[in-house]
Amino acid sequence: MASAALRDTRRRIRSVEAIKKITRAMELIAASRIPKAVARVNASKPYTAKLIEVIETVGGASSADATHMLLEQRPVNTVGVVVVAADRGLAGAYSSNIIRMAEQAIIEQRQAGRDIVLYTVGKTAQSYFRYRNYRIERAWLGVTDTPGYGDARSIARTIMEAYASEEIDEVQAFYTQFRSAITQVPTQFRLLPIVPPEATGERPVVNYEYEPSPAEILDRLLPRYVEATVFNMLLEASASEHSARRRAMKAATDNAEELIRHLTVQANRARQAEITTAITEIVGGAEALAESGS
Amino acid sequence: MAKTFHVDVVSPEETVWSGEATFLIARTTEGEIGILADHEPVMAALQTGAVVIDSEEGGRTTIGVHGGFLQVLDNRVTLLTDRATLAEGGREEAARAAQELASQVGEDEEPETGGEPG
Numbered sequence: 001m002a003s004a005a006l007r008d009t010r011r012r013i014r015s016v017e018a019i020k021k022i023t024r025a026m027e028l029i030a031a032s033r034i035p036k037a038v039a040r041v042n043a044s045k046p047y048t049a050k051l052i053e054v055i056e057t058v059g060g061a062s063s064a065d066a067t068h069m070l071l072e073q074r075p076v077n078t079v080g081v082v083v084v085a086a087d088r089g090l091a092g093a094y095s096s097n098i099i100r101m102a103e104q105a106i107i108e109q110r111q112a113g114r115d116i117v118l119y120t121v122g123k124t125a126q127s128y129f130r131y132r133n134y135r136i137e138r139a140w141l142g143v144t145d146t147p148g149y150g151d152a153r154s155i156a157r158t159i160m161e162a163y164a165s166e167e168i169d170e171v172q173a174f175y176t177q178f179r180s181a182i183t184q185v186p187t188q189f190r191l192l193p194i195v196p197p198e199a200t201g202e203r204p205v206v207n208y209e210y211e212p213s214p215a216e217i218l219d220r221l222l223p224r225y226v227e228a229t230v231f232n233m234l235l236e237a238s239a240s241e242h243s244a245r246r247r248a249m250k251a252a253t254d255n256a257e258e259l260i261r262h263l264t265v266q267a268n269r270a271r272q273a274e275i276t277t278a279i280t281e282i283v284g285g286a287e288a289l290a291e292s293g294s
Numbered sequence: 295m296a297k298t299f300h301v302d303v304v305s306p307e308e309t310v311w312s313g314e315a316t317f318l319i320a321r322t323t324e325g326e327i328g329i330l331a332d333h334e335p336v337m338a339a340l341q342t343g344a345v346v347i348d349s350e351e352g353g354r355t356t357i358g359v360h361g362g363f364l365q366v367l368d369n370r371v372t373l374l375t376d377r378a379t380l381a382e383g384g385r386e387e388a389a390r391a392a393q394e395l396a397s398q399v400g401e402d403e404e405p406e407t408g409g410e411p412g
Contacts, residue, residue, distance in 0.1 A: 043308040050304060050372055054365055058337060149306045149377075208367075211324040211338035220339055221363070224376070231306055 006270040013263045020256035026090065027249035030242050034181060037146075037239035041178060044235055048228045055225060057208070058218050069164060070194050070222045078115040080137075080159060080168035081106055082191065084175040084237040085125035087144050092248035094176065094241055095124040098186045102174040105188060106134075117168050119159065121234070137162075147238055152231035160226060163192050175233045176240035184240035191229065194222060297331035298350045299369040303357055303378055310378045311357060314350035318371060320364050321345075329366060336366040342396045344381070344388035345373065356381050358391030 083102040085095040102125075106116050117137045120126045126139040138158055143151040162168045171192040177185045210217060296316040303311040318329045321343035327336070340362045347355045362375035377395040381388035 040307070044306055046302070046309050047304045047306045047374060050302070050365075050374055054337070054363060054372075054374065057365075152306075208335040208337040211322050211327075211336065214337075217337055217339060217363070224362075224374075228306055 003270065003274055006267060006274065009263055009267040009270060013260055013267065016256050016259050016263065020253055020260070023249045023252040023256060027246055027253055030246035030249060033242040034239065034246060037235065037242050038178070038181075040146075041232070041235045041239055044228070044232055048232055051221070051225055051228055055218075055221050058214055058221060068218055068222055070160065070192060070226065073193050074166075074169050076114060076169045078117060078168045078170075079109050080117045080119065080162060080171040080192070081109075082119045082155070082159065082171060082173040083121065083125045083129075084144070084173070084233060085120070085122040085128075086241045086245075087123045087142060089124060090248060091241055091245040092251070094184075094244035094248075095122070095128075098174050098176050099125055099128050101186045101188065103129075103132075105172065105174070117162065119155070121155065121237075143234065144238055144241055147231070147234035149227075149231055152234055153227050155234075156223070156227040156230045159192065159230075160223060168192075173230075173233060175237045176244075178236040178239040178243070181243050181246075184243060191226065194225065299329075299331045299333075299371055301347055301371045301373070303345070303347075303359075303373045303375065305362075305375050305378045310375070310380065311347065311355060315347045315371075316350060317346075317348040319344075319346040320359075320373065322364060327364070329371060331369055333366050333369075333371075335368075336364065338364045340364055340373065340375065342392045344385045344392060345378075346385060346388070356383075356385055356388035358388045358393075358395055360392055360395040 081102060083099060085098050089095070106118070109116055116134075118129060118134055119137055120129060120139045122144045123141055126136060126141065129136055140151065140155060159168075159171055163171065170190065172188060173191045174186070174188050177187040179185060208214075298314040298316050301311065301313060301315045301318060302309065316331070320327055320329075320338075321341045322338040323341055324338070327338065329336075340359060342360045343358075345357045345359050347357070349355060358379050358381045359373065359375040360377045362373060362378075365372045365374070377398070379391050379395060381391040
């Protein structure tokens, strides 16, 4: 009959094994999503690259009247803040890193006497800021797993509308940049007003035939540039999230294994101690019998 | 063999079509435009509609597109579309596919949101 201590230890081993199976499964699921997310990041690159190229050429051609609303800088009284974090937890420090970075920036902006309008993507960001009594202007949920272009469009339009109506004078975005499966960097950048893409080297001036006018083309190009930038941001954040989750779940699985090893040793010791006690008792009993019999 | 030019049809999510072509038709805001090799540089805004590409190998590809731009420069044609799908079965089918894309865009303009004042 096993002792209470031994039974306890064995029960703990079983429960840790069950947890390990779950974390292992989550690790594999996250791992299977990384390549897909990375492929989507890469697939979206030709569009953005082309768009930038076109903006450069058109911007150059219509330089006389290139003062588009989205390019125009004005004194900053209110800052729009966009935070992209995960919908679900269990991704290690992925969400908290980017949220903390954003909150730090918000505090600094407030100290500088500016107002904040907060936009969140992902449930973790929403609940973090709501719990701390920040007013969230708008929150998007359920987009971070596999972001679609429609999601990016919705976010970009909301922000651009607020910018156009001068509710906000600047937009700072916070997301986790995907460098590789191992490195993801929490990043801040200014989404609006648009920083005109840096001209890459000398471009020969081309006399395009414009249909309609350059100004109108620019008018259509810039919102798309913002949309594409937001889309790229969502895709990178998604790839980062899956990588972070895989890593966190791998660590959890490793820890479970470690714990199982430790508990198994403990269980063996308890069993050995029981056997030793039993033998001592038998030997003691036998000796007592032998003594009384002689 | 007719002279060819390079065509890229890209949407934000992927490169839809890429290759050498001999002839291309697209719908811009000003009307239809047909492009052969050595066309002068053009920058145009696209309308919802069909794009027809006659590829180098002689096949004809039709693509439904919604919104975007057409750039022609040095025998390279780039279609930056908001949305695009390859459509089999000719221009009518492609035009229909384009209309469908346009209506889809209308739908996911407002995805479910949880915006609530804190």
